Amino acid sequence: xxxxxxxxxxxxxxxxxxxxxxxxxxxxxxxxxxxxxxxxxxxxxxxxxxxxxxxxxxxxxxxxxxxxxxxxxxxxxxxxxxxxxxxxxxxxxxxxxxxxxxxxxxxxxxxxxxxxxxxxxxxxxxxxxxxxxxxxxxxxxxxxxxxxxxxxxxxxxxxxxxxxxxxxxxxxxxxxxxxxxxxxxxxxxxxxxxxxxxxxxxxxxxxxxxxxxxxxxxxxxxxxxxxxxxxxxxxxxxxxxxxxxx
Amino acid sequence: xxxxxxxxxxxxxxxxxxxxxxxxxxxxxxxxxxxxxxxxxxxxxxxxxxxxxxxxxxxxxxxxxxxxxxxxxxxxxxxxxxxxxxxxxxxxxxxxxxxxxxxxxxxxxxxxxxxxxxxxxxxxxxxxxxxxxxxxxxxxxxxxxxxxxxxxxxxxxxxxxxxxxxxxxxxxxxxxxxxxxxxxxxxxxxxxxxxxxxxxxxxxxxxxxxxxxxxxxxxxxxxxxxxxxxxxxxxxxxxxxxxxxx
DNA sequence: CAGATCGAAAAGATCTAACCTATTTGTATG
DNA sequence: CATACAAATAGGTTAGATCTTTTCGATCTG
Numbered sequence: 001x002x003x004x005x006x007x008x009x010x011x012x013x014x015x016x017x018x019x020x021x022x023x024x025x026x027x028x029x030x031x032x033x034x035x036x037x038x039x040x041x042x043x044x045x046x047x048x049x050x051x052x053x054x055x056x057x058x059x060x061x062x063x064x065x066x067x068x069x070x071x072x073x074x075x076x077x078x079x080x081x082x083x084x085x086x087x088x089x090x091x092x093x094x095x096x097x098x099x100x101x102x103x104x105x106x107x108x109x110x111x112x113x114x115x116x117x118x119x120x121x122x123x124x125x126x127x128x129x130x131x132x133x134x135x136x137x138x139x140x141x142x143x144x145x146x147x148x149x150x151x152x153x154x155x156x157x158x159x160x161x162x163x164x165x166x167x168x169x170x171x172x173x174x175x176x177x178x179x180x181x182x183x184x185x186x187x188x189x190x191x192x193x194x195x196x197x198x199x200x201x202x203x204x205x206x207x208x209x210x211x212x213x214x215x216x217x218x219x220x221x222x223x224x225x226x227x228x229x230x231x232x233x234x235x236x237x238x239x240x241x242x243x244x245x246x
Numbered sequence: 247x248x249x250x251x252x253x254x255x256x257x258x259x260x261x262x263x264x265x266x267x268x269x270x271x272x273x274x275x276x277x278x279x280x281x282x283x284x285x286x287x288x289x290x291x292x293x294x295x296x297x298x299x300x301x302x303x304x305x306x307x308x309x310x311x312x313x314x315x316x317x318x319x320x321x322x323x324x325x326x327x328x329x330x331x332x333x334x335x336x337x338x339x340x341x342x343x344x345x346x347x348x349x350x351x352x353x354x355x356x357x358x359x360x361x362x363x364x365x366x367x368x369x370x371x372x373x374x375x376x377x378x379x380x381x382x383x384x385x386x387x388x389x390x391x392x393x394x395x396x397x398x399x400x401x402x403x404x405x406x407x408x409x410x411x412x413x414x415x416x417x418x419x420x421x422x423x424x425x426x427x428x429x430x431x432x433x434x435x436x437x438x439x440x441x442x443x444x445x446x447x448x449x450x451x452x453x454x455x456x457x458x459x460x461x462x463x464x465x466x467x468x469x470x471x472x473x474x475x476x477x478x479x480x481x482x483x484x485x486x487x488x489x490x491x492x
Numbered sequence: 493c494a495g496a497t498c499g500a501a502a503a504g505a506t507c508t509a510a511c512c513t514a515t516t517t518g519t520a521t522g
Numbered sequence: 523c524a525t526a527c528a529a530a531t532a533g534g535t536t537a538g539a540t541c542t543t544t545t546c547g548a549t550c551t552g
Contacts, residue, residue, distance in 0.1 A: 070272075077543075078542045078543055094337060113422050116421055120367060120370040177339055179338075183334070303508045322532065324514070325530060327532075328532080498549080506542090511535080518528090
């Protein structure tokens with residue numbers, strides 16, 4: 001028999017905007033796990049109990065758990081229930097996981113680790129891009145650079161252009177897995193940029209290093225591209241470190 | 247865009263083993279997408295139609311789609327249906343996606359790309375590991391190396407030891423995101439190793455380069471570690487290329 | 493009697509089915 | 523040309539049956 005719904009039952013947005021319910025639940029639980037509210041080994045309440053607590057149906061809850069499980073955050077088995085996986089199984093480079101991490105203040109260590117990864121991957125990608133870039137790649141980089149110069153990094157448009165510039169470089173490297181890393185890294189770049197501007201009103205002008213990098217790729221000089229990209233990331237890191245300890 | 251007709255033969259009842267139903271469906275669809283049977287832009291049949299074709303309930307099918315969507319393979323919206331995402335949105339470094347890729351013969355290009363990524367990441371990780379390794383890290387590497395020497399790379403135990411050795415190095419680098427890459431790369435290493443041995447009965451002895459790398463990390467010499475790891479990956483690549491064109 | 497082996501029970505996830513809701517987009521209408 | 527409507531499809535709810543795995547006790551064996 002069906003239960004009639006009263007007017008209180010109207011679902012308030014769970015601080016999650018217009019997302020689908022399973023998506024919001026996945027995000028909320030994901031953020032809770034990533035921020036340490038649930039720690040590896042913790043067993044979540046049973047399906048029925050927890051879905052009632054969250055005021056969603058068991059199906060929606062289960063779909064949320066499927067999402068988290070696909071990203072390595074939880075594992076569920078009959079009888080033992082659903083538990084938070086070990087950190088080493090978390091898919092830290094998954095774009096959603098990165099987004100959720102930056103939703104609550106990420107640890108300083110994590111940001112440093114991300115820059116360390118950029119320092120490894122992006123110079124190498126820039127060198128490959130200098131060797132393999134097509135005319136179309138160069139056009140896209142050039143356009144992004146122009147946009148970036150026009151808007152500056154304190155606007156959304158400017159940051160989007162910056163991200164497009166880095167993405168164009170990684171795509172010019174013509175390496176599938178590297179491009180997959182690109183969306184993650186590009187996103188991380190954007191968030192750390194927001195971080196910088198949140199705390200520091202007028203950071204260094206980023207255009208000279210970006211232009212130097214662009215020139216190196218246009219010239220098809222892998223070593224110059226590697227060098228300038230290394231310098232660019234190093235400068236971004238030092239800006240971010242300034243923002244971290246004001 | 248092309249409309250795809252479902253096939254009953256997508257779900258192989260026996261090959262699915264003891265996996266959960268939603269897991270098998272996700273895997274089968276994932277493999278179908280990664281192997282090119284469905285291409286980006288294709289629209290899958292409606293939930294009801296497709297779930298009936300696959301002989302599973304709509305709920306199980308939907309959970310499978312949640313998994314694929316969490317990995318970026320598909321996107322679904324009301325009215326337009328579920329469609330295969332653009333390649334650039336695929337999470338190629340997700341461990342499951344890598345596994346599914348290697349389930350049907352992966353392209354030569356993809357294997358090369360993976361080695362290119364190893365060539366970028368692992369030498370850098372080895373250098374960091376040489377600086378940061380603890381006694382425990384060294385003990386684990388040493389033990390894995392010993393196991394590897396005892397079993398050789400043609401046995402499961404030996405490959406597991408090889409994987410453990412690489413994982414230990416990446417973990418010694420003390421960088422979360424890098425460790426997340428590690429599970430992907432380590433898995434890829436294992437599969438390419440299986441590839442090599444599938445086609446080539448007696449490859450080169452891998453122990454000398456592994457020992458040299460280990461010595462460099464023990465000595466705490468980052469540059470030597472970087473050099474020996476580069477050499478190790480280069481040798482592995484040339485072995486694999488031999489196997490690819492016999 | 494101590495320990496091993498087998499089987500039943502219980503807990504929890506898994507799966508099914510039927511039904512209702514919400515969103516999107518093409519199209520007809522003003 | 524804008525707006526309202528209609529259809530299509532994913533999204534969400536509910537109730538209940540089923541399957542797996544662990545636990546625990548009973549029985550068997552050394």
